[in-house]
Amino acid sequence: MTTTMYADEVAPCPPRAGTLYDVLELILDRGMVIDVFVRVSLVGIEILKIDARIVVASVDTYLRFAEACNRLDLERDSGSTTIPELLGGRAAKSIGKRKVRKAAESVGDSVRKAVGGGEDDEDEQEERPKKRRAPARDGSNRRRRVEA
């Protein structure tokens, strides 16, 4: 949803962690290869390719999506929604979203462990991509319904 730009990181200051996060697979899988130069064994290189916030095709993820979807139902379709229900639905929905996100983030955690796992990773939090905000549309819909 957001477009992430790193224009300011070219120079002269060292690039932020976000840059690294987004181009890991290029650093590890692209770039020039010369036969006579050995490529050292890189432990965990396969895991590194996994990106965090990704739709993992698993039953677990499906169920989270379904749950989030059903929460949407509560908000959008019930004709006689009362305000408390509305608020409850809202809370439930955001929980659902958080769950989806959490599943994705736990994948990111394992990536970070694989990348660093070390003493020099004190600033690794920055590696996590920025959180996205929920669409503004949600708010305006709700307002309309309450007024009606």
Place this chain on the structure above:
Amino acid sequence: MTGSGVYVYAIVPAVAELPPNTAGVGSPPAALRPVREGKLTAVVSDAPEQLRARRRDLLAHQDILLRLSDDGPVLPMRFGAVAPDEESVRAQLAGSQTEHLATLRHLDGAVEINLKAFPAQDSLASVVAEEKNVRRLREAVRRRPDYEANVRLGEAVATALARRAGEAGKKLLHRLTPMARAVATGPEVHGCALNVSFLVDRRESDAFRTTARTFADAHREHVELRVAGPLPCYSFVPSHGRRASVAGV
């Protein structure tokens, strides 16, 4: 010199200067030095005893390449390239000088911009609104909520998200390709609907990113775009050597 070899970061034209105060891989960071041969320079340092894909070392590698790129064309090495000694680096430079110089000319004044299209996971509402199949399965779950129905619904949502991202990504690819000197498909990234790198004139890179951003804003319910760059031209150098040859350290 240590016994563990020479870590090679990049190959640049002989006239290029090494960026000052730049730390190499390893802890403590190894000092950079040039290995010159003919019209080429290899940027190297001592290789650390136990090189891993550590965050610190990946950043050092990337940072050096970015700094070198500021001054002129660069052939970026893939992370982890280690030559046995400086002599073998010189021999390589001498043996492939023509090829390397041609690639350097090709990359002169250009940068790489990488674009990844991910499913727009926050757009469930628009998926429900626009995807018939999802809507039908959602109704089924509401009538008869059970495990199977929920799995089918969730799978349909995941599939729809991925398809929408892929379609939007292809549209953007069509839009951006004429603005690039070359296009290269990136390595597969799990869950990423499209991973493409563009070789773009450095002067054009702002306009390129603006175009991508405008597209992203207009299609936010279909795709989440991540644009990284300008980058060293990782995806536009020869990589036909032994693929990911692995040697024990």
